[in-house]
Amino acid sequence: MKSNRMVLVFFILILTLWGCEEEKANKEVKTHGAYTENNVAQKMDKEDKNNEKTAKNQDDNNSVQYFIExxxxxxxxxxxxxxxxxxxxxxxxxxxxxxxxxxxxxxxxxxxxxxxxxxxxxxxxxxxxxxxxxxxxxxxxxxxxxxxxxxxxxxxxxxxxxxxxxxxxxxxxxxxxxxxxxxxxxxxxxxxxxxxxxxxxxxx
Known part of the structure; x- marks a missing residue:
């Protein structure tokens, strides 16, 4: 009987540890995912600003009218x-x-x-x-x-x-x-x- 209880306790302990590791892994995935999403968002924002700047320069330059002929x-x-x-x-x-x-x-x-x-x-x-x-x-x-x-x-x-x-x-x-x-x-x-x-x- 005593050995059965020890086996049961050991089994519960294994399940508990496994559950903790899985939860930790899920948190890391979520954190990494959020970090990646944030990086992607920042990169896209930077690209948008660069594109806006380029577009503005192109608009400015396309409308150039030279005085010298x-x-x-x-x-x-x-x-x-x-x-x-x-x-x-x-x-x-x-x-x-x-x-x-x-x-x-x-x-x-x-x-x-x-x-x-x-x-x-x-x-x-x-x-x-x-x-x-x-x-x-x-x-x-x-x-x-x-x-x-x-x-x-x-x-x-x-x-x-x-x-x-x-x-x-x-x-x-x-x-x-x-x-x-x-x-x-x-x-x-x-x-x-x-x-x-x-x-x-x-x-x-």
Missing amino acids: EEDFQKFAKKGLNPFGQEKKQINLSSTDFEYYIHGMTHQKVKAKEKWDFFEMHPKRIKWLLEGLEKTKYKLGPDKQKYREILKRWKQKDFSTIVEDHNFIWDENEGTVGKATDRLSQEDEREYLESEYEMMHHFK
């Missing part, structure tokens, strides 16, 4: 000038030149208290500068890669870091006034372009 570039070429309307050749582009042209193109897209120099941002100009990085006779040092990164983004019509792009050049030149604080809206960018071209025609 193909006829202007043809006139530059006939006069032996580069796409910026200047005599500088790709083989003679220095770091100062790259900063000058890149900085001038950022101005139509950023908010800043002061702006000097202006060149309308255009695919032909971006392409010309990218080619110039490979053709120039000057060693541009570590900044060469930064110029390439900026211009490649612009070539893809990605202006999401335009404020940082402007301020990189601004910092390189130890600027004290005119730091970019934000990106211009489409309407403000258009107004800026209109005012710059109106001024250029006024002084012709």
Whole structure:
């Protein structure tokens, strides 16, 4: 009789331990499932935000209306000038030149208290500068890669870091006034372009 009771107690103990292990396993599965679901939700939320940002950039860029015309570039070429309307050749582009042209193109897209120099941002100009990085006779040092990164983004019509792009050049030149604080809206960018071209025609 005593041995039977011991067997019964032992059997109950085994069942109890098995039940505890199963409950623990179920909790771990539920916890892992909740953790996985949370991670998936966060990842989807991040992807949605990135897609929204990309869509906004595409919407902005699809509506770009260039003020400079193909006829202007043809006139530059006939006069032996580069796409910026200047005599500088790709083989003679220095770091100062790259900063000058890149900085001038950022101005139509950023908010800043002061702006000097202006060149309308255009695919032909971006392409010309990218080619110039490979053709120039000057060693541009570590900044060469930064110029390439900026211009490649612009070539893809990605202006999401335009404020940082402007301020990189601004910092390189130890600027004290005119730091970019934000990106211009489409309407403000258009107004800026209109005012710059109106001024250029006024002084012709």
